[in-house]
Amino acid sequence: MARERKSAEDRKAEIVQIAIQLAGELGPDRVTTQALADAVGLSQPAIFRHFPTKPDIWLAVGQTIARRMEMQAAPEPGNDPLAVLEALVARYLGQIMQTPAIPAILFSRELHVENEALRRHFETVMTGRRKMFEALIREAQSQGQVEEGSDKAADLAALVLASIQGLAMRWSLEARGFDLEAEGRRLIGQLIRGCAGPVVR
């Protein structure tokens, strides 16, 4: 047969991309090397020409997702830190909608049991995101947009991140039956404005 002969680099990227796609559609544990090969249009053993073992595929998937998450994490500068925060939240939600596999992968055994290093990497990515939220809230505090308080900024940041992920979880449980970005924008906007305190009211 020999359908199409791509460079190893391109093929590797293609396999990773399709693995992410299939993880969203079938669930991470249903992504067999056979399913992967069928979707790519190769024979099953061809997969192993590009990745020595299957865990290596998950490693690449995890790294790719983590890299994408980090790339989108940089906030656009603006002089209204709360508006920047809300835009960041919206962008994060949009990304989850585009890559619905993310929540599923974050809970998969491939990550939790089989790949401790990757789990820790995601933990670091998430913590970084929380810190970024926190920094924006601190800035808002210094501008008088958010009331002061010992752990106020850190706690509100944790609440925002938890709300995002909890909402993504509900979105998944409800078979992706609502607009995650719109609903999240609305709810988390209320959370931020509500918890900001009586300062701006």
Next chain:
Amino acid sequence: MARERKSAEDRKAEIVQIAIQLAGELGPDRVTTQALADAVGLSQPAIFRHFPTKPDIWLAVGQTIARRMEMQAAPEPGNDPLAVLEALVARYLGQIMQTPAIPAILFSRELHVENEALRRHFETVMTGRRKMFEALIREAQSQGQVEEGSDKAADLAALVLASIQGLAMRWSLEARGFDLEAEGRRLIGQLIRGCAGPVVR
């Protein structure tokens, strides 16, 4: 060998209990009938004496968890609705700590793909919980503890539930490395008090 001969009823309950345990330790998809049999102390085919197929085991697991969740859902009556709400949240978090498999199972393919009916049942349970939160917040509104607003009660209820689940997700991602109940109590307490508005301040 014939270690111990239990009644079918007892054995069934034991298998379900151990399945929940193993799902938390190994991940739901690693709970093979062999692993189950080893943990119970039976031969692998003996499992099939008690459950006709494996999906039936997951069905029983799901029903057991759903039943437990529903049992604990009833709020203790009190005249301070926000205090009742916070107690309910704490109880929910404590339950997740006791049964860490819950978030993992809620995301498992066994539930999402293989058992659409069960997924919908959990969706209903979750919606019911949200409605219960909402009712308590409405009560708080009528007592002047929470400010009024068109969708205020529903939105705050959604935020509380999302925060719980998002925090559980982080707890899982951070290898259960912090006290979920204590942290959640603190954060969600702030969420509720913060979003309650300037009424009680």
Next chain:
DNA sequence: AATTTTAATTAGTGAGTGATAACTAATTAC
């Protein structure tokens, strides 16, 4: 005590899984 019921066993099936070996053909390098 004899009989029935049933919770177990051992032994085995087919389907699917990740992975390897041996070979083929397209691309690249000289």
Next chain:
DNA sequence: GTAATTAGTTATCACTCACTAATTAAAATT
């Protein structure tokens, strides 16, 4: 234009999975 490289193939492996058939032995019933 030939040789080396390498992205593919087919065939097959060892193993695990859920599940079944035949049989055994412990309780429960009589």
